[in-house]
Amino acid sequence: MKNSHSLGSEAIAKKGWLLANCFLLLRRLSQGLILTLFLLGPWAGIWILKGNLSSSLLLDVIPFTDPFVLMQSMTAGHLPIFEAFLGAGIVLLFYIVVGGRVFCSWVCPVNLITDAAAWCRRQLKLRKEKVINPQWRYWILAMVMILPLFTGVMTWELVNPVSAFHRGLFFGMGLGWGLFLMIFLFDLLAVENGWCGHLCPVGAFYALVNKVGFIKVDAVNREQCTDCLDCFDVCPEPAILKGPVHGQKKNMGTLVSDMNCTNCGRCIDVCAEDVFVITTVLSGFKSNVKQVEK
Amino acid sequence: MVKLLQRKKTRRQFLVDASKGACGVGFMGLGLAGYSNQSQSFNPQMLRPPGALAESDFQSACVRCGLCVEACPYDILKLGRLFQPIPTGTPYFIARTDPCEMCEDIPCKVACPTGALDPALENIDDARMGLAVLIDQENCLNFQGLRCDVCYRVCPAIDKAITLEVHRNTRTGHHAVFIPTVHSDTCTGCGKCEESCVLEETAIKVLPRTIAKGELGAHYRWGWKEKEKAGGSLIDPVLDLPDRVPEVLK
Numbered sequence: 001m002k003n004s005h006s007l008g009s010e011a012i013a014k015k016g017w018l019l020a021n022c023f024l025l026l027r028r029l030s031q032g033l034i035l036t037l038f039l040l041g042p043w044a045g046i047w048i049l050k051g052n053l054s055s056s057l058l059l060d061v062i063p064f065t066d067p068f069v070l071m072q073s074m075t076a077g078h079l080p081i082f083e084a085f086l087g088a089g090i091v092l093l094f095y096i097v098v099g100g101r102v103f104c105s106w107v108c109p110v111n112l113i114t115d116a117a118a119w120c121r122r123q124l125k126l127r128k129e130k131v132i133n134p135q136w137r138y139w140i141l142a143m144v145m146i147l148p149l150f151t152g153v154m155t156w157e158l159v160n161p162v163s164a165f166h167r168g169l170f171f172g173m174g175l176g177w178g179l180f181l182m183i184f185l186f187d188l189l190a191v192e193n194g195w196c197g198h199l200c201p202v203g204a205f206y207a208l209v210n211k212v213g214f215i216k217v218d219a220v221n222r223e224q225c226t227d228c229l230d231c232f233d234v235c236p237e238p239a240i241l242k243g244p245v246h247g248q249k250k251n252m253g254t255l256v257s258d259m260n261c262t263n264c265g266r267c268i269d270v271c272a273e274d275v276f277v278i279t280t281v282l283s284g285f286k287s288n289v290k291q292v293e294k
Numbered sequence: 295m296v297k298l299l300q301r302k303k304t305r306r307q308f309l310v311d312a313s314k315g316a317c318g319v320g321f322m323g324l325g326l327a328g329y330s331n332q333s334q335s336f337n338p339q340m341l342r343p344p345g346a347l348a349e350s351d352f353q354s355a356c357v358r359c360g361l362c363v364e365a366c367p368y369d370i371l372k373l374g375r376l377f378q379p380i381p382t383g384t385p386y387f388i389a390r391t392d393p394c395e396m397c398e399d400i401p402c403k404v405a406c407p408t409g410a411l412d413p414a415l416e417n418i419d420d421a422r423m424g425l426a427v428l429i430d431q432e433n434c435l436n437f438q439g440l441r442c443d444v445c446y447r448v449c450p451a452i453d454k455a456i457t458l459e460v461h462r463n464t465r466t467g468h469h470a471v472f473i474p475t476v477h478s479d480t481c482t483g484c485g486k487c488e489e490s491c492v493l494e495e496t497a498i499k500v501l502p503r504t505i506a507k508g509e510l511g512a513h514y515r516w517g518w519k520e521k522e523k524a525g526g527s528l529i530d531p532v533l534d535l536p537d538r539v540p541e542v543l544k
Binding site: 041042047050051052054055056057063065066069070073076077078080081083084087132133135136139140142143147148150151152153154155156157158159163164167168170171172173174175176178179 | 311314315316318319320322323326327329330331333334350351353354355357358359360361363364365372373375376377378381382383405407408409410413
């Protein structure tokens with residue numbers, strides 16, 4: 001059906017390279033900035049952001065704590081001090097505003113690995129096949145939350161690659177490299193978007209937060225869609241685009257409201273017809289209402 | 295009908311999918327639980343920072359952020375790496391190479407965001423990171439009658455946490471030996487003694503207190519302590535039985 005053009009080439013031709021990679025560049029900037037701020041301390045002695053993604057301190061004042069790690073700590077039987085709750089509250093509030101899985105595509109360092117694997121997959125034109133169910137991550141999330149009740153310790157944090165990446169870079173990686181190599185190979189050879197889109201319980205947790213996320217992608221101009229399927233190709237969670245892009249006949253809303261959306265904005269980048277915009281839940285509702293009225 | 299079945303998930307398909315997921319995840323969970331159990335028995339020479347909660351509590355409280363590591367002005371703290379013999383990401387120090395310098399303001403404890411390093415610890419002398427044990431009496435120079443004394447001299451709580459106890463030197467018959475003796479009520483487990491031991495392999499080692507300390511049976515009492523508490527003997531003094539001299543000897 002395609003292969004006549006490479007992914008995003010029409011968007012580049014129409015909008016220019018910069019606009020056709022705008023969100024990708026912003027995301028890499030965000031990931032790089034967070035990494036740099038953390039690294040400036042141990043490497044250059046400039047302490048803006050201390051700690052790592054599990055818990056950190058900005059400018060020696062503002063605490064951040066990963067609510068997912070804190071919940072594991074509590075199921076393992078620890079009642080954290082107030083500072084931890086404050087930090088987790090700040091983080092949770094932030095992700096409720098920007099969308100839970102913004103963590104996955106704008107912050108999480110493992111995204112760099114899995115994006116690289118997905119890019120290689122596209123270059124090698126590896127066949128897409130459904131090997132495991134994307135719902136597995138929620139089962140794994142449940143397991144991660146239940147295990148500490150029995151082991152009494154934060155079992156998942158022993159192997160969690162999401163926290164291990166930054167921690168490894170700042171405090172010593174050891175055999176951690178093997179973990180990331182495995183994720184890359186798994187995503188490249190076994191399952192497309194295997195780690196982030198099927199297994200990772202951290203992403204599953206932030207997807208649950210995403211249920212109340214405020215910022216969403218909206219396929220407002222879907223009547224302009226030419227069915228090039230570039231957005232489906234580039235989207236790490238392609239199933240979520242079906243309704244908003246192709247659901248016109250079934251009167252489905254244009255808002256990409258699925259909780260698995262990471263707000264990565266790549267669909268906006270690669271679309272030559274400007275079908276997608278980034279918007280809020282509120283205006284998304286309005287456009288949905290309009291759609292129904294039509 | 296067939297078409298409908300194909301499009302919608304049948305009950306059979308649902309059950310198959312669900313059990314597939316449950317089996318896979320259960321398998322992973324079993325592996326993880328096993329690894330987590332294994333990681334409980336880690337290298338006892340990896341000591342926790344001052345104020346650390348009891349080990350199992352510590353492991354549920356520590357979020358592995360490394361803020362204590364970055365707060366340590368002497369860079370002695372490290373975070374466990376994947377598959378090292380310590381739970382991944384938790385902080386430790388090795389007394390032999392980098393003992394705790396016992397900062398008075400305890401910056402590592404202050405930095406801890408979760409209370410895994412107990413905020414109630416005010417005085418670093420109250421820290422109990424471990425307990426020094428003179429574990430190899432055969433190679434300790436002082437035990438042979440030499441006056442090395444290094445562990446005693448470097449101890450930040452000299453004459454309290456380590457004292458030199460004088461005993462007769464049975465080897466020479468007319469000298470004394472000065473036995474370095476650790477007192478668990480004052481030893482913080484900072485590891486200065488272990489670091490400075492002059493032997494190739496240290497004779498004095500700081501161990502977790504759970505390993506280093508014995509414990510009396512709950513029923514057991516030291517007679518002389520009870521006597522002191524009671525202000526006198528708890529049993530009657532020796533009975534003075536009447537002298538019964540045989541009649542013939544009278």
